[in-house]
Amino acid sequence: MVLNKTENVKCNEDIERERKKCSFDPLELTHLLDGSPEKTRERKEREHYFLSDPELRDTIPQDYLSHKEKYEEAVRKACILFRKVTQLRDKGGDLEIFRQTLSGMLGSAILKDGNPFTLHYVMFLPTIVGQGTVEQQAEWMGKAWNCDIIGTYAQTELGHGTFIRGLETTAHYDPRTQEFILNSPTLTSYKWWPGGLGQTANYAVVVAQLHTKGVCHGINPFIVQLRDEETHKPLPGIKIGEIGTKLGMNATNNGYLGFENVRIPREHMLMKNAQVLEDGTYVKSPSDKLTYGTMMFVRVIILQDMAGYLSKASTIAIRYSAVRRQSELKPGEPEPQIMDYLTQQYKLFPNLAACFALRFNAIWLWNMYNNVTAELEDGDLDRLPELHALSCCLKAVCTADAAQGVEICRLSCGGHGYMTCSSMPSIYGLVTAACTYEGENTVMLLQTARYLMKAWQQAVGGMAMTPTVAYLKLAVSGNNNPQYWENSTVCIIRAYQQVAAGKIKMCAENMDRRIRGGISPEDAWNMTSIELAQCAEAHARAIIVDKFVESVVELNVSSALKTVLRQLSELYAVYWLLQKSGDFLMYSDVSARDIPSLQNWLEVLLSQIRPNAVGVVDGFDICDEILSSALGSYDGRVYERLFEEVSKSPLNKQSVNVSFQKYLKPFLKASL
């Protein structure tokens, strides 16, 4: 077993003292987060199964390797990893293994800089399932599932990301040979970014503009073989490679791909939805909405991952802040633990609270997703727009907050957070990427804003409102006389909704005014878009606070644990209110005289959370191998671990580097 809490670990004394003063049982929190004690046991067994394998460990930390070496190590480890996954699956394990090994926790502990196989499992396989006919599934699923072939998903192009209708890759149907001919007509039409595409995958689902009988029918998916299965050489007409180094995820092997008259059989077009018949006749898809499902599923996963990454960063920063001592509060007294500085608590604890905010909202969105999917199967599409709007704004706000939160945690560790052995830089690399992929955040917010503008019209028109925008009703009915304010979550949640409603209303009015003034709706939309993005953010914050508070209230846990979680939910709500105090003064019952008492409430909550902070991150139960941080390990032996880490640097293996004789000595002796 991988155990954090072995009997014989000698812990740092400060962190031991923190654990003694904790008012709740961190194990109860662990069980809550896993779902049950049984699930905790299963998770830890699974972690042990992978993490105890010496072949999956680094001999030299990968940060010291060259880009090429990093990739080769990643392929080596990915092969071992998925061999083990397959073995578990064949022994009757569930599909959750894939989720875990591809995730931000276990997965990124083994392949710290990304996994070149991820898109095979996350996109290639699901696309065949989702968009292939029964015959196509029969042909391709077995091969893909058994890893006889390895695939990726090639949609984004060098010049086209957000706007998929603008994709340029073409697939022309040739009825004579019953083949499609793929081409990349321009530089900007090259596929760019797909993970595993560079040197790894030998197949891809390629999204291209379908042309048949002289007509373009828009984008459709095609299975394309990229490399010879025996030699791995690129097939004729395939121009392929990787796109080079990045801020993070340097082992994902993101690639580019161009086509020059590449012919594929007609049967390689995935035809569950649209079809091309032998003679080239195009048969339209019955509905487009069906593809929404995958997109929304991915966004739920992103929320979960963000919660995980922020939990890692919080664990590292809080444990380090318990161990690190610096400066003086009172002359002559010993240097205090830096966590005793209120300014440090102000950096750490709102982000600790955000871990739970993100997690509980991910669960809530997941449940809603399942409900709506069930309704969909009964032909009921009513709640799809609401779900789509929610998934967009929550994706945007949660990834942006998580990225900012990870950086605040990193900076709270001072210079040591800048070292890669803190793990903070790589966590940031993973989190900030999510601000861009799967829907760029500003684009996401504006999609939600479009829904909110419609919802506002419905509210004004007196129509029935779906639950998450029901608060607009109150704003329409002119709830204008300020209500009595008290520092309670009831008042705060109402205030968040007032802010969202106020901003939505203002956007609707600004749009209206502009259109009435003769501006086209499209231009009016662009001119109002700063405020539109902000109203979508306000909507997301109202949802997040509401669902966080509600989830904590409904929990069936000990009162000791519940108290801590309630404090965290209140801290989250008050923190973001004060961050956006201008909006609350403009649109809610909060008045200028309430701000000092809210600031006081914030400070009281920080001091209440202080003694339990280490206990809460212990409750996350992220084992040292997954944390992979010299600053954050369970035993708090920060300085010893930093020395262990630097001893791994290849530069430190020799007392004199070769550059001394080659360059430095001639330079230093030049003037003598």
Add this chain to the structure above:
Amino acid sequence: MVLNKTENVKCNEDIERERKKCSFDPLELTHLLDGSPEKTRERKEREHYFLSDPELRDTIPQDYLSHKEKYEEAVRKACILFRKVTQLRDKGGDLEIFRQTLSGMLGSAILKDGNPFTLHYVMFLPTIVGQGTVEQQAEWMGKAWNCDIIGTYAQTELGHGTFIRGLETTAHYDPRTQEFILNSPTLTSYKWWPGGLGQTANYAVVVAQLHTKGVCHGINPFIVQLRDEETHKPLPGIKIGEIGTKLGMNATNNGYLGFENVRIPREHMLMKNAQVLEDGTYVKSPSDKLTYGTMMFVRVIILQDMAGYLSKASTIAIRYSAVRRQSELKPGEPEPQIMDYLTQQYKLFPNLAACFALRFNAIWLWNMYNNVTAELEDGDLDRLPELHALSCCLKAVCTADAAQGVEICRLSCGGHGYMTCSSMPSIYGLVTAACTYEGENTVMLLQTARYLMKAWQQAVGGMAMTPTVAYLKLAVSGNNNPQYWENSTVCIIRAYQQVAAGKIKMCAENMDRRIRGGISPEDAWNMTSIELAQCAEAHARAIIVDKFVESVVELNVSSALKTVLRQLSELYAVYWLLQKSGDFLMYSDVSARDIPSLQNWLEVLLSQIRPNAVGVVDGFDICDEILSSALGSYDGRVYERLFEEVSKSPLNKQSVNVSFQKYLKPFLKASL
């Protein structure tokens, strides 16, 4: 000559069109920023002298190298670089050459991941000058200046950064041999972080606790030889190495250093201030304040560097936003340049404005620094606390804003900003480091807050106020009746000062209340510290806006250029007002009904700046070699350059990577 604007460069059409609609002459801006046409010419000549040297260019972009290779390349290039610098100097060049080659512009273009020699020039040499006696300068300056030896500056320890009184390294004086004995009594006492310390330097100025005659006299600087001058082997008792990979600056060779009974001659203690006599008698320094000078000088340099880095990021993001086309504003129309989206302008232009805000404030602080230094030499210390307080809060706010600004610019480039060939990740690595080094930002803000609390007491006591806090007078005299608000910089500057004064006053009252309630002043300080840091930030913002607006007003330039700079200064002022609208509603003449018109002013300014945005960044005149970005080059040939960049990846040199035969093929064929 390095020329951006050669006749025969074929530019992207969109960016050419941008240049045609520019309403001012970018060259006038370039001359303004350099100081004169003559200085522009000199700068470009110097850039050419270094950048045209093929030996200083990378064959393979360093991001592809291993950590060890990166270091060896950096030493090679640093030797060539400083040989060229020495040649220039010997031909009569001024010391500005050092400044340029060590700076964020030219310096970081050649040594993109940091320079292992920097601390030799920036800290080792100046410390000998500043803290050595005349005899010591005579002995060491020649050697250091001619690079017979190469030094670094070792102050920070593994467990001690901010609080230098807490340093643990000891230097015990032994009168028998007239030597100091250096020791590292604990793990946390190891020196940690000094640049060049790992494998490069053979000498260091080491800061240690001086013990003599059984008494500890606090920290003092000592010159210590670390490595043999011939073999470069560490001397006996010296435990030395590098600290490993980091978020950025991986070629600076930051190191650690421990001592085990290392003996150095008495004369190696730098004795310009304190002294130890032969018999071990300690002679105190006449004044501590003299060391403030260097610290403040470094902070001015940091401000200048932040302006430079943000200018690079803005140039890249704005040129890319002129070239990139995406989505649709109106159905059926071509995809617009992304700079035409108001939300994109909202990301780019406030940061463009910040480039000037930082630059003008750096100049202003530099002038003040020189004035105060001149006064100092006349024995007048009056304005030193004010200067110190300003340098602290400006350092904190400017580094934090620059870091956030660079990230906003990076994210505004979508996925392509995540690629290292955009240069955005390395710019961020350099900028975010400055949030921590030379005074951690929260510590900096609290130092300013301490000054502001005293200033408030002086204002309340009716004393004369120094210029930068004179606005407190108004707040004391109870300027409580709100004045008429109009959208003008006069009103805005007053509002910024009202906010700062309001927050300073509130902090003073909260401190007072707590102390009157029986809380010790130290605990009251900690309990008020969130608000204290915020009041220092508000003070900094009031200064920055005021000096930015004032500097533009005073400029002697064409009205075309002045208009653009005025728009940028107004945008900066309005943007930060709206970012902090809660504070303005609480403490200034701004009322809720003014917010929509301020938002409107912001939007008008964005649209006014839009046609000149490319012209402004052209005016920065950062040549392609310094920008080093596929997204930001002068010709706007983004996609062509991205392909050129990826062709340099070693992984793309072979059609099949070795990992296929070794790992992937056995894995894929396992189930067959």
